[in-house]
Amino acid sequence: MYGKLTPEIVDELKRIVGEKNVTVSKDEMEDYSHDEVAMSERIKHYPDVVVKPGSTEEVSEIVKIAHREKIPITPRGAGTGLSGGCVPIYGGIVLSLERMNRIIEIDEENFTVTAEAGVRLMEIFEAVEKKGLFFPPHPGDTSAMVGGVIVTNAGGARAVKYGVMRNFVRGIEVVLPDGEIMEIGGKLVKDCAGYSLLDLFIGSEGTLGIVTKGILKLMAPPPSSLMLIVPYNSLHDAIKSVPAILKTGVIPISLEFIEDDVIGPTEELTKKKWPVMRAKAYLMIIVDSTSEEEVMNIGMKLTEVCIENGAIDAFVIDTRSKQEELLEFRGIFYEALKENMAEILDISVPPSKIAEYVEGTKRLSEKYGISLPTYGHAGDGNVHTHIMKDEGWEEKYEALRKEIHELGISLGGTITGEHGVGLTKKGYLKEFEPKKVELMRSIKRAMDPDNIMNPGKIVDI
């Protein structure tokens, strides 16, 4: 089906990017054979070669070779993905963007940052903060790269108020499956010129082209912010507080719910203590406003609402550094559970259906005898249920996983709210959204007729 990688082609690649940026040794390619999916051993696949270009022109030259020789090519960012998206399941070329790590410009007048695809999010945060600016999207692993977060349309804890990556991508430079370089969007706030190709590439998971540069929208940082950690005796009460909070008219930056099951393993891993009293469940709320006084008033208002809805207490975390520390602590939940976890799910339901969804997962947990610790973005309906490797999990895993997804779909939800379809959810996409899959296949065929660009992800053609 695909062309073979010959020694002559490897030499050609070396001429483009330099010998030290081409790897064919199996040992050195281990890191490039998987992503962060918990059971990565199951879907691991080695490429035939890893190539690390240093410029868009080099990416274009490499893609032209892949196009000419019909060799599959899988773009890779930081490999923090949770759906097997950057695993080269047909071998071929892994094109790692890691050397394209320059922040090109921070435009303080247009409120944009232009960065190469291999710049890590943590570097964006640091650079824009130095200029007194703010980049809101905050997925849990900030080592993820600009290209990766664009093409997975990453979300994270701050999406309730500011939205996901899609709301922050103004423009991209992309190398198409035939090697042509194209610029889409720019620093424009408005652009109605035909179909939104920008939106097509955001969330395309490397199946339509390789993003080499991103122009991202920035904001002025909120002058004051405050975090509340609110403990509850029941998860039900915690989740039921969410609509009551939103009805106050306050839109928190972040509104997360957390089950206590995830706290112990995270304390153990980080050697840090959870900063408030232990309870069955918690809400973690971040709000911002124009002054300290105003933000304190909002904090008090939300505390009252939470207490009225069953909260035991509410603890204020007022310094930004402590808030960052707690966001980091939250980002480690996954790592803490990972060793004993089969999979983290990211089903998204309408926010009003979260309680029903989580209660449904509790019933499934009892039915299958498998624990399903849960935390998630309560404010936007995106819930992380973890299927744990309890006794007998292997025989029950497929059926349990399917029932959880069916539950989400029955509540008007979708199979993935932020991690993407990749490899691990491709089957469900086909099963639950057959008409959309047909249209997606036509788009893929039109843009990548030889199916060389990250083949086997999202849809098969």
Ligand SMILES: Cc1cc2nc3c(=O)[nH]c(=O)nc-3n(C[C@H](O)[C@H](O)[C@H](O)COP(=O)(O)OP(=O)(O)OC[C@H]3O[C@@H](n4cnc5c(N)ncnc54)[C@H](O)[C@@H]3O)c2cc1C
């Ligand atoms: C602890 C942890 C917490 C996380 N929390 C969140 C969260 O809160 N919200 C969230 O949305 N995600 C989260 N994730 C998932 C992951 O961080 C995101 O999906 C992230 O956007 C992936 O970026 P990456 O650079 O690691 O991409 P990779 O994993 O390398 O690749 C992901 C996909 O993008 C493609 N790709 C990568 N770079 C390019 C490029 N330049 N051009 C074209 N295609 C490309 C790959 O082929 C693949 O399909 C979390 C992951 C971990 C491990």
